[in-house]
Amino acid sequence: MDWTRRDFFRRSSIGLGTMALADLLQSDGYASATDPLAPRNGHFEGKAKNVIFLFMEGAPSQMDLFDPKPDLQKWHGKPLPPSVTKDLKLAFIKPTAAVLASPRKFEPVGQAGMELSDLLPHLRTVSDDVCFVRSMVSDAFNHHPGQLLLFTGHPLSGRPTMGAWAVYGLGSESQNLPGFVVLSSGAGTSAGSDNFASGFMPSTYAGTVFRNSGDPILYLSNPKGMSNEAQRARLDAIRDLNQIRAASVKDREIASRIHSYELAFRMQSEAPDLLDFSKEPASTLEMYGVNQERTRPFATNCLLARRMVERGVRFVMLMHASWDHHSEINKGIVRTTGATDQPAAALVRDLKQRGLLDSTLVVWGGEFGRTPMAELRRPEDAENAGRDHHPNGYTMWIAGGGIKGGQVIGKTDDLGLSVVEDKVHVHDLQATILYCLGFDHTRLTYRFMGRDFRLTDIHGQVVKKLLA
Numbered sequence: 001m002d003w004t005r006r007d008f009f010r011r012s013s014i015g016l017g018t019m020a021l022a023d024l025l026q027s028d029g030y031a032s033a034t035d036p037l038a039p040r041n042g043h044f045e046g047k048a049k050n051v052i053f054l055f056m057e058g059a060p061s062q063m064d065l066f067d068p069k070p071d072l073q074k075w076h077g078k079p080l081p082p083s084v085t086k087d088l089k090l091a092f093i094k095p096t097a098a099v100l101a102s103p104r105k106f107e108p109v110g111q112a113g114m115e116l117s118d119l120l121p122h123l124r125t126v127s128d129d130v131c132f133v134r135s136m137v138s139d140a141f142n143h144h145p146g147q148l149l150l151f152t153g154h155p156l157s158g159r160p161t162m163g164a165w166a167v168y169g170l171g172s173e174s175q176n177l178p179g180f181v182v183l184s185s186g187a188g189t190s191a192g193s194d195n196f197a198s199g200f201m202p203s204t205y206a207g208t209v210f211r212n213s214g215d216p217i218l219y220l221s222n223p224k225g226m227s228n229e230a231q232r233a234r235l236d237a238i239r240d241l242n243q244i245r246a247a248s249v250k251d252r253e254i255a256s257r258i259h260s261y262e263l264a265f266r267m268q269s270e271a272p273d274l275l276d277f278s279k280e281p282a283s284t285l286e287m288y289g290v291n292q293e294r295t296r297p298f299a300t301n302c303l304l305a306r307r308m309v310e311r312g313v314r315f316v317m318l319m320h321a322s323w324d325h326h327s328e329i330n331k332g333i334v335r336t337t338g339a340t341d342q343p344a345a346a347l348v349r350d351l352k353q354r355g356l357l358d359s360t361l362v363v364w365g366g367e368f369g370r371t372p373m374a375e376l377r378r379p380e381d382a383e384n385a386g387r388d389h390h391p392n393g394y395t396m397w398i399a400g401g402g403i404k405g406g407q408v409i410g411k412t413d414d415l416g417l418s419v420v421e422d423k424v425h426v427h428d429l430q431a432t433i434l435y436c437l438g439f440d441h442t443r444l445t446y447r448f449m450g451r452d453f454r455l456t457d458i459h460g461q462v463v464k465k466l467l468a
Contacts, residue, residue: 036202036204037167037171037172037179037204038171039170039171039172039173040169040170040171041170041438042169042170042437042438042439043438043439043440043443043444044438044440045438046401046402046435046436046437046438046439047358047359047401047402047436047468048359048360048361048400048401048402048436048437048438049170049173049314049359049360049401049437050309050313050314050315050316050359050360050361050401051162051163051166051314051315051316051360051361051362051363051433051437052305052306052309052316052317052318052347052360052361052362052363053162053163053315053316053317053318053363054302054318054320054340054344054347054362054363054364054365055195055317055318055319055320055365055366056320056323056336056340056364056365056366057143057147057186057319057320057321057322057323057324057366057367058143058321058322058323058324058325058366058367059143059146059323059324059366059367059368059369059370059389059390059394060323060333060336060365060366060369060370060395061102061325061329061333061369061370061387062134062369062370062393062394062395062412062416063102063369063370063372063416064102064104064117064119064329064333064370065104065116065117065119065120065333065337065395066114066115066116066117066132066134066395066397067134067394067395067412067416068102068104068106068115068117069101069102069372069412069414069415069416071414071415072099072100072101072102072372072415072416073101075099075101075415076098076099076100076101077098077099078098078099079095079096079097079098079099079373080095080099080372080373080415080417082095082096084415084417085373085417088371088390088392088417089141089391089392090141090371090388090389091141091142091388091389092326092375092388092389093371093373093374093375093388095373097371097373097374097375097376097388098373098374099372099373099374100329100372100373100374100385100387102117103330104117104118104119105117105118106118109124109127110124110127110128110406111128111406112127112128112132112406112407112408114127114132114408117337119333119334119337119338119341120337120341121341122341122342122344122345122346123341123344123345125345125349126345126348126349126352126399127406128405128406129348129352129357129399129400129405129406130348130397130398130399130405130406131397131398131399131403131404131405131406131407131408131409131466132395132396132397132407132408132409133395133396133397133398133409133410133424133429133463133466134393134395134408134409134410134411134412135393135409135410135411135412135419135421135422135423135424136365136368136369136393136394136395136396136410136424136425136426136429137391137392137393137394137419137423137424137425137426138150138367138368138391138394138425138426139155139391139425139426140155140367140368140391141368141389141390141391142389143324143367143389144194146367146368146389146391147194147195147367148194148195149367149426150162150367150426151163151194151195151196152194152199152455153426153427153430153454153455153456153457153459154457157194157197158199158200159199159200159453160197160198160199160200160201160205160446160453160455161194161195161196161197161198161199161207162315162430162433162455163180163182163196163205163207163314163315163317164180164196164197164198164199164201164205164206164207165205165434165444165455166179166180166314166315166437167179167180167204167205167314167315168201168205168444168446169434169437169439169444170314170437170438171314172312172313172314173312173313173314174308174311174312174313174314175312176311177274177308177311177312177313178207178208178313179205179313179314179315180196180205180206180207180208180313180314180315180316180317181207181208181210181308181313181315181316181317182196182207182208182209182210182316182317182319183209183210183301183304183305183316183317183318183319184209184301184318184319184320184321185297185298185301185318185319185320185321185339186297186298186319186320186321186322186323186336186339187321187322193209195207195317195319196209196317200446200448200449200453201446207315207317210304274304274307274308274311275304277290277303280303284303284350285303287346287349287350288300288302288303288342288343288346288347288350289342289343289346290303294338294339295338295339295340295342295343297339298318298320298339298340298343298344299342299343299346301318301320301343302318302343302344302346302347303343303347303350304316305318305347306347306350306351306354306356309351309356309360310354310356320336320339320340322335322336322339323336323366325370325386325387326375326377326386326387326388327375327376327377327378327384327385327386328383328384328385328386329370329385329386329387330383330385332386344364347362348362348399348400351400357399357400357401358400358401359400359401360400360401361398361399361400361401361402361403361433361436361437362398362399362400363396363397363398363429363433364396364397364398365394365395365396365397366394366396368389368390368391368394369389369390369391369393369394369395370387370388370389370390370394371387371388371389371390372387372390372415372416372417373387373388374386374387375387375388390416392417392418392419393412393413393416393417393418393419396429398429398466401436402435402436402467402468403436403466403467403468404465404466404467404468405468407465409422409424409463409465409466410422410423410424422463422465424463425459425460427456427457427459427460427461428460428461428462428463429463430455430456430460431456431460431461431462431463432462432463432466432467434455434456435462435467436467441454441455441456441460441462442454442456
């Protein structure tokens with residue numbers, strides 16, 4: 001049969017579309033059309049391959065957990081001198097607010113003699129594997145912009161988050177799970193999905209939210225009566241149509257959509273096994289606290305995070321809310337540490353005993369810290385005192401791939417108002433995390449609207465003291 005040129009293009013459009021799509025993907029930095037998250041190399045060989053970010057949403061109080069300030073006892077119930085509070089950025093209280101000294105007991109632990117609160121008995125047992133940074137600072141003093149600054153490098157919405165940058169730069173070693181996974185516990189977050197969005201990058205790089213029971217992703221299972229064969233045929237037809245469209249309009253989001261459909265199909269067999277803890281030793285479940293009501297949600301997520309990095313997931317973000325203690329901090333912080341201390345310490349210990357800690361970066365912290373002064377939302381009841389937002393000096397900890405554990409970086413003044421030694425800005429933390437993954441943060445860029453953007457914006461330096 002004789003074909004016209006129109007017949008040829010119409011009949012071969014799918015094949016040509018596939019070739020065009022492959023060229024489109026490769027020009028955008030994808031490894032291949034079939035796997036846009038195929039593993040890639042960084043600028044140099046980093047010591048970390050994976051990141052687990054334990055995000056304590058709401059801002060934990062550093063002076064009740066990591067940074068004891070005994071000098072506050074003499075000021076308890078009284079305002080601090082105006083000369084030391086005049087430059088504070090405060091969200092809700094005034095600089096004249098009375099001091100709230102911490103009732104917690106601290107004692108030195110580990111080789112570094114790091115002083116930890118009595119609220120962190122489990123973290124004490126792994127302190128020699130952890131580097132505590134007591135000198136964190138942020139430019140933001142409200143939750144939403146503070147969280148965006150921490151994860152995107154900018155206090156406004158619309159930019160890719162840290163996890164998106166990680167999988168953009170390195171791809172993922174997992175074939176059957178997303179490269180960037182998000183797990184949540186506690187009660188809500190301020191910035192919500194902005195904390196794990198892909199911004200102006202293709203949606204392939206966005207975080208995928210998993211549930212820790214039932215279907216890990218809603219509607220992942222086939223509908224009733226739909227066999228795997230029928231689902232495969234359905235997806236093949238959708239893929240062919242998407243490839244034709246991609247070749248025509250050259251929209252990168254169509255490539256992301258194709259990848260998402262294919263990944264979802266593969267996840268139908270992988271995800272149920274991921275959530276099956278039946279093969280985990282009873283001692284492991286006990287170590288994490290999976291079987292205890294108080295610790296179960298966060299413990300389950302921590303154990304899932306370990307299982308995910310074992311399966312090659314590049315970036316796992318655990319969001320645990322409920323740290324925003326504007327009132328009743330002495331009650332609230334007992335609840336939150338009671339829910340998180342054991343699982344977080346177990347994660348570090350478990351990764352180490354499995355030989356995964358050297359290649360997995362574990363980061364713990366919130367968007368800023370809390371004030372040494374009290375916030376009284378009900379002034380008549382001093383027992384309900386809390387603490388306001390404080391970006392000028394707070395604590396985070398980091399362990400694993402490329403980090404020197406068993407040390408303390410930085411120092412705040414005797415009242416906990418500001419950093420006096422080794423200031424570490426949020427951008428510096430971002431630069432250091434990227435360095436551990438094998439990137440020069442100034443060269444990991446993405447062009448958008450005529451400008452090369454990066455996670456650290458136009459700032460940031462690698463904190464050499466953190467490195468092993």
